[in-house]
Amino acid sequence: MREKLAALREKAVEQIRAADSLDALSALRSSLMGKKGELTQILRHMGGLTAAERPALGQLANELRDQLEDALTAAAKGLRDAAYQRQLGEETLDVTLPGRRDEGGSRHPLCQTMDEVEDIFISMGFGVEEGFEVETDYYNFEAMNLPKNHPARDMQDSFYITDDILLRTHTSPTQTRVMEKMCPRTPVKVIIPGKVYRRDDDATHSPMFHQVEGLVIDRGIRFSDLKGTLLAFIRRFYGQEQEIRLRPSYFPFTEPSAEVDMRCVMCGGAGCRTCKGTGWLEILGSGMVHPKVLRMGGYDPALVTGFAFGVGVERLAMLKYGVDDLRLFFENDARFLRQF
Numbered sequence: 001m002r003e004k005l006a007a008l009r010e011k012a013v014e015q016i017r018a019a020d021s022l023d024a025l026s027a028l029r030s031s032l033m034g035k036k037g038e039l040t041q042i043l044r045h046m047g048g049l050t051a052a053e054r055p056a057l058g059q060l061a062n063e064l065r066d067q068l069e070d071a072l073t074a075a076a077k078g079l080r081d082a083a084y085q086r087q088l089g090e091e092t093l094d095v096t097l098p099g100r101r102d103e104g105g106s107r108h109p110l111c112q113t114m115d116e117v118e119d120i121f122i123s124m125g126f127g128v129e130e131g132f133e134v135e136t137d138y139y140n141f142e143a144m145n146l147p148k149n150h151p152a153r154d155m156q157d158s159f160y161i162t163d164d165i166l167l168r169t170h171t172s173p174t175q176t177r178v179m180e181k182m183c184p185r186t187p188v189k190v191i192i193p194g195k196v197y198r199r200d201d202d203a204t205h206s207p208m209f210h211q212v213e214g215l216v217i218d219r220g221i222r223f224s225d226l227k228g229t230l231l232a233f234i235r236r237f238y239g240q241e242q243e244i245r246l247r248p249s250y251f252p253f254t255e256p257s258a259e260v261d262m263r264c265v266m267c268g269g270a271g272c273r274t275c276k277g278t279g280w281l282e283i284l285g286s287g288m289v290h291p292k293v294l295r296m297g298g299y300d301p302a303l304v305t306g307f308a309f310g311v312g313v314e315r316l317a318m319l320k321y322g323v324d325d326l327r328l329f330f331e332n333d334a335r336f337l338r339q340f
C-alpha cells in the first residue's frame with residue numbers, strides 16, 4: 001500500500017506538471033480524486049489492513065490528498081497567470097491616450113420650444129391635437145373662409161399634390177377637424193402644434209416650418225379672453241415683465257383679427273435693428289373665430305363664440321435664443337445644436 005501511494009504521488013505530480021490547460025487539470029483532478037479516482041480506489045482497500053497499520057497509512061493517504069490538492073491549485077493559478085501575462089503582451093494599452101468621450105445628444109431647439117409652448121398651454125387647461133400635414137383644399141382654405149379664387153390664398157404660396165390636395169400652409173385647417181370631432185360639445189380648448197409648408201426660402205422663411213395653433217370655443221368667449229390668454233402665454237415664455245400690444249389686422253378666418261406684438265427682446269423697447277426702431281416685435285396672428293368658420297365646423301355662432309391664434313415656432317425660438325438665421329435650425333450643424 002505504501003508503495004502504491006508513493007507510485008501514485010510520483011505519477012500524479014508528473015501529470016500535473018504536464019497539464020497545459022485548466023480543462024486538462026480538472027480532468028486530472030477527477031481521475032485522481034474523484035469518486036472513481038485512483039487515490040479513492042487505493043483508500044477503499046484500507047479496510048483490508050490491520051488495526052496497527054491503519055493509522056499510519058491513513059495519515060500518509062491524507063497527506064498525499066492534501067499535496068495533490070495543493071499541486072492542482074498551484075498549477076491552475078500558474079496557467080491563469082500565464083494567460084494573463086500573454087494577454088497583457090498582446091494588448092497594447094496606452095494609459096496616456098485621452099478617454100473616448102460619450103457625446104450625449106440633446107433635444108432639438110425647435111422641439112424644446114414646442115414642448116415649452118405645450119407645457120404652458122396645458123397648464124392653462126388646453127388639450128393638444130394633431131392634424132394632417134397633407135390636407136385637402138377644403139380644410140386648408142375653404143373651411144377657413146378662403147373660397148376658391150380668394151386673393152388671400154396668394155399670401156400662402158403652396159405645394160400642391162393634386163388640384164385638391166396640398167401640403168398644409170398653416171395649422172388652421174385642424175381647427176375645423178377638431179370642431180367636427182368635438183361638436184356640439186363645449187368648451188373646445190386646444191392647441192395644435194405641427195409642421196406647415198410654403199414656397200418661401202430666405203433667412204427668415206423656410207419651405208417647411210412649425211406653427212402652434214390655438215382654438216377656444218365656448219358660450220360667452222370674448223376678445224378679452226383672447227388678450228388675457230396670449231399675455232399669460234407671452235409672459236410665461238419670455239418673462240413676466242413682457243407686454244403685448246394688439247394691432248387690427250385681417251385674416252379671413254377671424255373677425256375681428258389682431259396681430260399681436262411684444263416688446264422687442266433685443267432692445268427692451270428702445271428701438272433697434274431687430275424691431276426696425278419701433279420697440280415692438282410682431283409675434284403672432286389672432287382673432288375671434290369667424291361665424292362662417294364656426295358654422296362650417298358645426299357650431300352655431302348664435303350660441304357660441306371663440307378665439308383663435310397661430311404662432312410660428314421658429315420665430316418664437318429665434319427671438320428667445322437670439323438666432324438671426326432661421327436656416328440654422330435645419331442645417332443640423334452640431335456646433336449650433338450643442339448650444340441648446
Ligand code: DAH
Nearest residue numbers: 170172285286287308309310
Ligand atoms: N394661419 C395664419 C398663418 O399661417 C396664422 C393665424 C392667424 C392663425 C390668425 C389663427 C389666427 O388661428 O386666428 O399665417
